[in-house]
Amino acid sequence: MQDFVKLLNQEQVERIHEASLEILESVGLLVRNQRAREILQQHGAVVDSDTEIVRFPRQIVEHYRAYFPPSFTFPARDPAYDRKIPDDSPLILTGSSAPNIIDPISGHERRATSEDLARIAHLINELPGYDVFSISTLADDAPPDQFSLSRFYPSIKNTLKPVRANTPPDEAEDMLKLVYMIAGGESAFRAHPFVTFHYCPVVSPLTMDFDSTEDLIFFKEQGLPSYFSIVPNAGLTSPLTLTGTLVQNNAEFLAAAVLSQMIHPGSELIYSTLPTVADMRTGAYSPGAIETGILHMGCAQMARFYDIPSGGYIGLTNSKINDAQSGYETAMSVTAGYLAGVDIFNMGGLLDALMAFDFAKAVTDNDIAMMLKRIRRGFEFSEDNLALDMIGNIGPGGMFADSEHTLERMRTTMYLTDLADRDPRQQWQENGAQYTQARARSRVKEILTRDNPAAISPDIDAQIQAHCIGMLSGDSTPPEGWQKSQSATQTRRET
Secondary structure, three states: OOOOOOOOOHHHHHHHHHHHHHHHHHHOEEEOOHHHHHHHHHOOOEEEOOOOEEEOOHHHHHHHHOOOOOOEEEOOOOHHHOEEEOOOOOEEEEOOOEOEEEOOOOOOEEEOOHHHHHHHHHHHHHOOOOOEEEOOEOOOOOOOOOOOHHHHHHHHHOOOOOEEEOOOHHHHHHHHHHHHHHHOOHHHHHHOOOEEEEEOOEEOOOEEOOHHHHHHHHHHHHOOOEEEEEOOEEOOOEOOOHHHHHHHHHHHHHHHHHHHHHHOOOOOOOEEEOOEEOEOOOOEOOOOOHHHHHHHHHHHHHHHHHOOOEEEOOOOOOOOOOOHHHHHHHHHHHHHHHHOOOOEEEEEOEEOOOOEEEHHHHHHHHHHHHHHHHHHHOOOOOHHHHOHHHHHHHOOOOOOOOOHHHHHHOOOOOOOOOOOOOOOHHHHHHOOOOOHHHHHHHHHHHHHOOOOOOOOOHHHHHHHHHHOOOOOOOOOOOOOOOOOOOOOOOOOOOO
């Protein structure tokens, strides 16, 4: 078993768990959804019908904790991209639901559209560091009755990788009908459900809302892949201590997890979070702060205590552009989180505290993702890799560069980035002296001007358009001013 960095000792982890049970039993949660209150009461929770406060006796929590499964699977439209955690950790996801986008041509911020989502899905399909496409933006051009479908369809249409989506309860059935058509029928989709649904049922502090809790109940009853995230903000919606926020976060997680297991015992869970600390000088929301990484490290320890995978929104930034701040805030938190055992990272592409998606940042985050995956490989320790014979044959003062041993390993030992510049300064200047953002935008243009191998067939598209009157096309087309590549369709770059 891999050893991880631990910020809490075993006694402290157990105390966090006990303190969470104290909160659930003595304070409880305000549960606004009546169906949720009924389910909880039927399974032993104590419900005050006047206040809608639900208290969880510790024996109830411990009983349903025994059902927590140790893994979670993200199925994909192409099963070759199915991913399971913790076996395939680290899994890299895009960030999600930003209202704005950094226009890839002008570089200016504007409202995101369904066309942008199609391009983002196309881009993520082609970047090998990403494992799951979490729908990255809203769609400002969505018809009033198709808010979710206008995000959902361009996303599924343009990637073969797993898609993570959210939806209000009143659109859930329409989204399922859409995926049934893409899969070739309801039974085909349920046999391999290539969409994972996500929701945030707990509004900190200690409140279950109506709509997201309704989503939790619906998808758990359906037996479809789904999970939730917990999002306390220290100083505003949780105590202004990391320990206090971790305790409240853990209590909120256990409450939603217990409800999930009451509905569908053994249903998969992720200890998914976005715990933050408010910058109390201004009250600013600060997911790029290192404390977010530290809190995720604590959450990873609690997840291991419960023997379930962990992760969530880690590697975010408060920077408004893809600059040095963006790079170090993302890299510091994800590295800390990975070393502590975090399994999934909603890190890709977002700027300005989840407010805007930048295509070029998605490319630089792909490089960070590939570096995390290289850390996972580690030393690949073996007698052969000790290379004692090689060292002996070359001897003092020799050179390894032209040996067959080196040539065999030159593409596998090192992650060979195609983004970071490693040339001498003179060569860099002769090549145009491009900074990272410019190179990343060039990579975006290269991908978005070639055919997308993930696009669904015209026949299925025609069926969907006929069924969903007024549905936006969802096609990935190059932004205005970028010409479609004339070369043959290129396949994805693999590592």
